Amino acid sequence: MKRVMLGIAIFAGLTAVAIGLLPSTPISTAPVASGSIAAVEAETIALFRRSAPAVVHVFAQGQSLTYVEQAQSQQTGSGFLWDTAGHIVTNEHVVRGADVVRVRLADGRLREGRVVGRAGQVDLAVIKINGGDLPAPLPVGTSASLAVGQFVMAIGNPFGLDQTLTTGVVSALKRRLPTESGREIADMIQTDAAINPGNSGGPLIDGAGQLIGVATAIYSPSGASAGIGFAVPVDTVRRVVPMLIADGRIPTPAIGVVVAPEATAARHGIDGLIVSSVLPNSPAQRAGIRGIDRVEGLLGDVIVSIDGKPVRRLAELTEALEAAGVGKIVAIGILRRENTISLRVRTVDGGS
Known part of the structure; x- marks a missing residue:
C-alpha cells in the first residue's frame, strides 16, 4: 500500500x-559468456516461474463522489491465490475501508473481487474472485x-x-x-x-x-x-x-479490562499492566478485578501473570489470551496493593 x-x-x-569464498580459493578473472546462467540462478528462475502465476495485484478504493477523489483514495497492494475456489490472501490494511476491490491476475486479466474476511489484529484479509481458469x-x-x-x-x-x-x-x-x-x-x-x-x-x-x-x-x-x-x-x-x-472474522479472546499505557506503569516503577478500568458485566468484573479508584485516588489492580507466565506488556496479555482461546478459564495473577492474588476468569469473544 x-x-x-x-x-x-x-x-x-x-x-x-551473499556467497563467500574461502581465502585459499582462487578467483577466476576469465570472462563469463554472455547469457550463461549459473546453477543457483537457474533454480531461482525456476522458482519464480512456478510461483509468479499465483501472485496478483490488488486494487481497492472507497466509494467517492468525484473521479479525482476516487483516484486519490485508491490503495494498491499484492496478494496470492490460496485455493482453486478463487480465494486470495492479502493484508487487511490493503483493503481497509474499501468498497470496491479489483484483482489483476499475472496474465493481465482483471477480476472483480469482494472482501469475505478481515483480521486486523494480524493484518490479514481474504478476497473472493470468481473461480475457474485460475492458476494453481x-x-x-x-x-x-x-x-x-x-x-x-x-x-x-x-x-x-x-x-x-x-x-x-x-x-x-x-x-x-x-x-x-x-x-x-x-x-x-x-x-x-x-x-x-x-x-x-x-x-x-x-x-x-x-x-x-x-x-x-x-x-x-x-x-x-x-x-x-x-x-x-x-x-x-x-x-x-x-x-x-x-x-469473515476470527474470535478475539478478551476479559473486559482497559489497561493504562505501559509508560504509566514504568513511571511508577510497576512491573506489570495497571488496570485502568473494568467493563460493566464483563468476566473481569465478575471475577472481582478492580480498576483505578478515581474518587479515592487508589491505584487499580496490576496484572502480573496469566496462567503462571509473566505479563509486562499489553502484547504479552493479548498473546496469552489468544493462546487460551474463547470460553476458556485463565488464572490472572494480580498485584493488589502489596498482596499478590490469583483470580480465575473465563474469556469471551471481544470482537475484532
Whole structure:
C-alpha cells in the first residue's frame, strides 16, 4: 500500500544472499559468456516461474463522489491465490475501508473481487474472485522450522510494478510488529530485502517454493526500503485464513479490562499492566478485578501473570489470551496493593 505511517512503510518482502569464498580459493578473472546462467540462478528462475502465476495485484478504493477523489483514495497492494475456489490472501490494511476491490491476475486479466474476511489484529484479509481458469495456488509450507540465514524470495508489486522478484534470507524470527490499532503481531519473520510500498500482501517463499509468510511492512522512516522487512508467518496464516473464509472474522479472546499505557506503569516503577478500568458485566468484573479508584485516588489492580507466565506488556496479555482461546478459564495473577492474588476468569469473544 502506498503510504507511510509512524516510520513503518507497508510492503511485502525479501532479502539478499551473499556467497563467500574461502581465502585459499582462487578467483577466476576469465570472462563469463554472455547469457550463461549459473546453477543457483537457474533454480531461482525456476522458482519464480512456478510461483509468479499465483501472485496478483490488488486494487481497492472507497466509494467517492468525484473521479479525482476516487483516484486519490485508491490503495494498491499484492496478494496470492490460496485455493482453486478463487480465494486470495492479502493484508487487511490493503483493503481497509474499501468498497470496491479489483484483482489483476499475472496474465493481465482483471477480476472483480469482494472482501469475505478481515483480521486486523494480524493484518490479514481474504478476497473472493470468481473461480475457474485460475492458476494453481501456492503450496503452503510451515514457519515453525524456519532458521535465520535461510533463503527466501518475495514476489509483489512495489510502486505498482507488477511481478517484481526480490531474494534474500531470513534475518530474524519472533519479531513483534505494532499495528495501527495499538496491538502487536507476534512471531513476525524479519527479512533484509529491498522491499517497498505496494509489496503488501505478497508471498514470502522458501527455497522449495513453499509459502512461509505474507509480507506486511518495512521499517523505514523515509518510506523506502531500509533493508528491514516483516512478514506474517505462514503458521498464523494457516490458522486464520480458514476462519476468515468460513466466518469473515476470527474470535478475539478478551476479559473486559482497559489497561493504562505501559509508560504509566514504568513511571511508577510497576512491573506489570495497571488496570485502568473494568467493563460493566464483563468476566473481569465478575471475577472481582478492580480498576483505578478515581474518587479515592487508589491505584487499580496490576496484572502480573496469566496462567503462571509473566505479563509486562499489553502484547504479552493479548498473546496469552489468544493462546487460551474463547470460553476458556485463565488464572490472572494480580498485584493488589502489596498482596499478590490469583483470580480465575473465563474469556469471551471481544470482537475484532
